[in-house]
Each structure stands twice: as C-alpha cells, then as structure tokens.
Amino acid sequence: MTAAPIVLAATSLTGHVRPVLNLARHLVAAGRRVTVVSGSRFAPQAEAAGAAFVPLAGPADFDDRRLGELQPWLHELAPGPAFLQAMFGWFTDMAPAQNAVLQEVLAEQPDAAVIHETAFYGTWPQLLGAPGIRPRRTIGLGVFPLTLSGAELTMMGPPPPRAGLDVRGAAAAFNAELAAQLAGATAHAQQVMAGLGATATLPVISDAQVLLPDVFAQLTVASFEYPRVDAPPTLRLVGALPPEPPTAWEPPSWWPELSQRRVVALTQGTVANHDLTDLVQPTLDALADEDVLVVAGLGGREIAPGDLRVPSNARVESFIPFDALFPLVDVVVTNGGYGGVQLALHHGVPLVVAGGSEDKPAVAARVADFGVGVDLRTGRPETAAVGQAVRRVLEEPAFRRRARDLSADYRAADPVRTVLDIIDGA
Structure with a gap:
C-alpha cells in the first residue's frame, strides 16, 4: 500500500515554521511525500528540506522580520487579556486565506494527512463541518506550551492559589474568568468559521487549538509538562524534534x-x-x-x-x-x-x-x-x-x-x- 502524502502547514512565523521544516526534513528522509504550506519567504528552506512548497496568500503571507511594523500591538500591549484577544484574533483573521490555499493543495492530494502547528487555523472550517475536503487525518503540532485548560490546570499551568479554594476550585475559577475574557476572541473565531460554512460550536479558543484536530502531538516530553488527570485521548506528548543538522555556517575565530x-x-x-x-x-x-x-x-x-x-x-x-x-x-x-x-x-x-x-x-x-x-x-x-x-x-x-x-x-x-x-x- 502506498503511504499517504503529508501536508505540513505553518503560520509565517520563524519560531513556528522552524520545527515544521525540521519535521519535514525527517519525514522526507523516511521516504514520505511532503508538501509544506507557509509564508513565501520560507520556500528555499522547505525545498532544501526536500519538500514541495506552496505559499500562503493574502494576509497569511507576511514577513515576520517586519512584524513590529505589521502588528505593532505585539510590542504595545502588555501580557494579559487584551494581548491574548489580539493574538487569537490575528490567528483567526488569517484562517480564510490559509483554508483557501490548503483546499487547493488537498484537491490535488485528497488522501493527504495534514499536520499544522498550533496557531494555524486554516484546517478549522472543515473540522467544524464546513463543506470542502477534510484531510484523512488532521494532526495539531504543539510548537509552544499546551494552552489546554483542565480540572487542575489553566492554559498557563497550575492555577495561582486562592483563599478558601483547593486546586480544582482555583482552576475552575481561573478558567471561567479566562473564558469570559476570551469570549470576544472565541465569538470572532466562531463568526469567521461560520462564514466559511462551519456548523459546529467552538470551545473557548485557547482550548480549541488543542481539541479540534483529530490528534494533537505536543512537541515535549512528559517530564517538561504538567501532569493532567483529565487529558483527552487525542493528546500525545511525542518528544521534541532532534536538533537540526549542521549548516554551512563557519565558526568565528574566537x-x-x-x-x-x-x-x-x-x-x-x-x-x-x-x-x-x-x-x-x-x-x-x-x-x-x-x-x-x-x-x-x-x-x-x-x-x-x-x-x-x-x-x-x-x-x-x-x-x-x-x-x-x-x-x-x-x-x-x-x-x-x-x-x-x-x-x-x-x-x-x-x-x-x-x-x-x-x-x-x-x-x-x-x-x-x-x-x-x-x-x-x-x-x-x-x-x-x-x-x-x-x-x-x-x-x-x-x-x-x-x-x-x-x-x-x-x-x-x-x-x-x-x-x-x-x-x-x-
């Protein structure tokens, strides 16, 4: 039986693309047919990894070396609810352009599995019931810490202590507050996905990143992640990718x-x-x-x-x-x-x-x-x-x-x- 082709997708952010390209290199070495979908500036690196490359378009194709100019709120907003709202809103606004390109790729490779890093929402419409090609398997790739809340955890980790509350009570209170703070971002994502034909309801957007894919592969080991009493069966801690091979870089004289x-x-x-x-x-x-x-x-x-x-x-x-x-x-x-x-x-x-x-x-x-x-x-x-x-x-x-x-x-x-x-x- 011929192995299914693999599509790797990433927002055009260096820290998000780098592990995807590293994975592409290893999958190609394993004999798999790989296509990378990301910002056009990463085409040479994808091709050097042995993968085919398809660029994103519109607002999803940007140069993160100009990020401060393109998204000034990244440097203007302090960490907190306003920053999270802006960040999730930005990821959401790229989803229609991402989805359009991804659907074109899947039209040529309908049996492909899609692996996308956490902030790439271009798979969401079909995962939420929109018409179009749903990949044979959609795998989220955790390139930053898990944002999943739980019975004893928040999206940031263990909850801060609260007077009169045990760990579960503190986690529940924090998660309820966070869901309220992110209600605008979640509603915006719901509206954008509905505009693309989605019919299912989103969980709070920070949880959706982990829960929507068929499987979520977090790039970490268990000893560097908080234990969960209620981990979903779709969550896998797979380890971090091996270091990238040496480049043509020459060490300095010192x-x-x-x-x-x-x-x-x-x-x-x-x-x-x-x-x-x-x-x-x-x-x-x-x-x-x-x-x-x-x-x-x-x-x-x-x-x-x-x-x-x-x-x-x-x-x-x-x-x-x-x-x-x-x-x-x-x-x-x-x-x-x-x-x-x-x-x-x-x-x-x-x-x-x-x-x-x-x-x-x-x-x-x-x-x-x-x-x-x-x-x-x-x-x-x-x-x-x-x-x-x-x-x-x-x-x-x-x-x-x-x-x-x-x-x-x-x-x-x-x-x-x-x-x-x-x-x-x-």
Whole structure:
C-alpha cells in the first residue's frame, strides 16, 4: 500500500515554521511525500528540506522580520487579556486565506494527512463541518506550551492559589474568568468559521487549538509538562524534534575560547529582539566582571557600532546556530522561546529565563517548576537580577543534574516515528 502524502502547514512565523521544516526534513528522509504550506519567504528552506512548497496568500503571507511594523500591538500591549484577544484574533483573521490555499493543495492530494502547528487555523472550517475536503487525518503540532485548560490546570499551568479554594476550585475559577475574557476572541473565531460554512460550536479558543484536530502531538516530553488527570485521548506528548543538522555556517575565530572557561549563552529570540535592552544588554552588563565567556546570538539581527555595550568577556554575533553552541555552554540565558529552551534541555543545559510575552511566561514557569533553571518573571529584568540568577544556576549543581535528567528523556523519545505512527493511524 502506498503511504499517504503529508501536508505540513505553518503560520509565517520563524519560531513556528522552524520545527515544521525540521519535521519535514525527517519525514522526507523516511521516504514520505511532503508538501509544506507557509509564508513565501520560507520556500528555499522547505525545498532544501526536500519538500514541495506552496505559499500562503493574502494576509497569511507576511514577513515576520517586519512584524513590529505589521502588528505593532505585539510590542504595545502588555501580557494579559487584551494581548491574548489580539493574538487569537490575528490567528483567526488569517484562517480564510490559509483554508483557501490548503483546499487547493488537498484537491490535488485528497488522501493527504495534514499536520499544522498550533496557531494555524486554516484546517478549522472543515473540522467544524464546513463543506470542502477534510484531510484523512488532521494532526495539531504543539510548537509552544499546551494552552489546554483542565480540572487542575489553566492554559498557563497550575492555577495561582486562592483563599478558601483547593486546586480544582482555583482552576475552575481561573478558567471561567479566562473564558469570559476570551469570549470576544472565541465569538470572532466562531463568526469567521461560520462564514466559511462551519456548523459546529467552538470551545473557548485557547482550548480549541488543542481539541479540534483529530490528534494533537505536543512537541515535549512528559517530564517538561504538567501532569493532567483529565487529558483527552487525542493528546500525545511525542518528544521534541532532534536538533537540526549542521549548516554551512563557519565558526568565528574566537570559537576555541569556549573550552577555556565557563560559558553563558545569551539569546533574545528571532522576533522579540527589536529592543536589545530587554535582555541582551542587562545580561552583558551583569556578567561583565564575572569569570565567564558570554556568547550572544542575535537571531539574525545586525547591529551597528554603539548599539550595545560589549564587555571584553563577551562575543556578539548576528547569528550562531544553537545546535552547535549549546553542547559547549554551562547555562543559557533566554527570553523563553519554547524550541530554544527544549534544545538547551536536550543538551542537558540549565537556564535563566526572562519570559515577558506570548507563550514565554508559561515556558519560564515550566523551567522553574521542573527545577531546570530560574524564572526571572519578567521580560525586562534588572541587571542585578540577571547576574544573581546566572551565578545561582552556575553554583548550584541541582539545576544541571535536573537538566541532565530531562536530557535523557528527550534523547529517549522518538518523535518522528511517533508522528509517522499517528499519520498512519496507530
């Protein structure tokens, strides 16, 4: 029997596309026919992975290197209900264009399975009863922390304590408040999907991301996710994807210095790095007099002379592949990107996380709750707080021991084989 073709779909955000392209590479290597659907700027990377490529169109095809200009609310709104409303609304507004392209692809590959990352809503209309081609199997791919509420959990994790309430009572109260706060975003999504012919009713939009696909494959291990007493049978924790293969990147001349003293890796992500005073500059300042080598990668951003104060014990590069760097470092300071944090844990490296927006506070909370580092509880930490946190992680061996425990779990997982089993019906 011929194996079913696979369509991989992602919103045009680097942090969402990168794991999809990584998965595409592995699926192609397994002999599968793969088509990637995403923003047109990612065509070369998809083709390099051996996949066919179909670009999105209209508002779904954007360049996330201009995200601050295109979606200024990302930098203007503080974390909270207004930010979540705007984020879910943005994802929803891309769905009609995503769905139109996806239906064209499925018309040519009607037996395909579709794997889409969490924020790609272009599969939703047919999952909610709209006319059109419903894939033989729709698989959600969790590229950021689970947003699913539960009897003892909120979309952000365990509920904050409340006087007079047990864990379940606190979770129920928080989830009811969140559903009310997201009622506008949920209603907007319902209206957009109904306009495309959907007939079924959406759950609260944060839960819908996980519950609508036939199967939801979360890219994590159980030891880095909160246990659930009521996990739906469609939820699978499949492990994080293996590190990407080496690129043609050439190490800089200072690379041998990495073996001469303790190393602190520093990243502010690929999108949220418009203002390097959020995390990069405070970290450089905090560690300027420490006996460490600080290596900062700026996610492809170029800086002009004078943009940063760079002390003598720091090396700053526009781009450094973390697959090459992280095995050589002692601690990672990060703004909390889900993929980067899990890559550090894959290599057994503890972390200091400054998560201020999007899913990053939830990532930072997991780092602290599972004992693999320190949560600075802000996206713009004070210099002294960064220095104190880095020294603590370097000096307390429990963080590294726990990170190494999780490393063993990540290495034992076989997410590609598991995803293939899900695609083929296992």
